[in-house]
Amino acid sequence: MRRLLIALFLLLSANYAAAEHVNDEMTNSDDFQWQLMIEVALEYNPTILETAELDGFYNFIGVGLYLDLSYKDFFIQTNRHRTNTLAGEFGYRLVEQHDWGIDLIGTFYFIGFDPEAIDRYNDKKTPGVAKLDERNPGGGLALRYSYFTEDVLFTADLASLQGSLDNNSWLIDLYYSHRSGYKNWDVYSGIGFTYYSADIVNYYAGITPDESSENMPVYQADDGIKVEAQIFGLYPLSKNWTFSTGITQTYYSSSFSDSPVGLRQHITMAKAGLRYVF
């Protein structure tokens, strides 16, 4: 309900703003640039928790706000080509070359979950879930290397999540995306690989003695990986509207899925929506 209201408000705002803005002219000055996109989509986006089922209609409506801001070497950006992006990123450009660069990034790499809330809202109760502690989102700082050509983007992040998780929480995230065109479509094919240190996997998948119960025995997780493949398409409908659709298949290693918490090993996410470009 709230999401739809927000969507409606944003669409109304978009209509009003369309009269005021020249199409996507993002450059206000040499130093300051911005771009804003709003997306309303039908989506199938299950969480990593097996017990959390998508049952309400609102679970299939997604509203996305894609804000990119850049001032000199500081920036806020959203990776709109990874359909399952968790949040925006803020960063600072350390090195900027013709086809590569190095940035300092602050972002989230793992979405958290609240077992109590899941138990509260699910008809199907899972014994022991309510005893688990809440898992916070995994945010941290990263050094990112990017290689980019007209149709290719490759990023490699080395991130520390010590700020939000345990001391030895770090990861390596690699992502490659290739753009190809068919008629007026832009099609992005992407593949990602993430390595998580044992402390990260253990924070989300592990069960401490305090959390353990008959159905949730103590579980100490090893390090783990995530592999994802994605195909994503964009089609222009007008100067301000585009149609977007995509599917992402994600695989988590057994160090996640072996956990008694009940984490999915395979997740398929799909969506189709409309974007308004300011």
Added chain:
Amino acid sequence: MYFSRLLILASALLITTLANASPESATAPTISPEISKFSVLPATCITLRKGRKCFATVTINLTLTQMGHYCLYQQGNIRPMHCWQNVAPKKLRIAFESAKKVVYILKNETSQKVIALTSVEVSWVHKTSSRKRRWRIF
């Protein structure tokens, strides 16, 4: 219940916006009394990025006031796209494929005079920025 109403409202708003944004037919001023109508639909082809080739099927509507030998040209091309001889043409569907504006010319082959012009513009959603290309790579 509320969801349905809101969805209907949102859909109506969206359709209105899209309809407003849709390019209308470009009607060119006729140069000669030999023709009463010469227009193309859609008048604008929308692509995702500036500089990218745009693809569309466009319909040229034309009404001649007299029979004769007429040919349709794309500006810059010597070869005609289509010719009509002593027939009354009404519509012609052509494949549009260009990164920039294309002008269509109707010519009387007997007099070798241009009798009407119309065009299809190319517009885009995203303007390509040369500076900080990485930031806006896609």
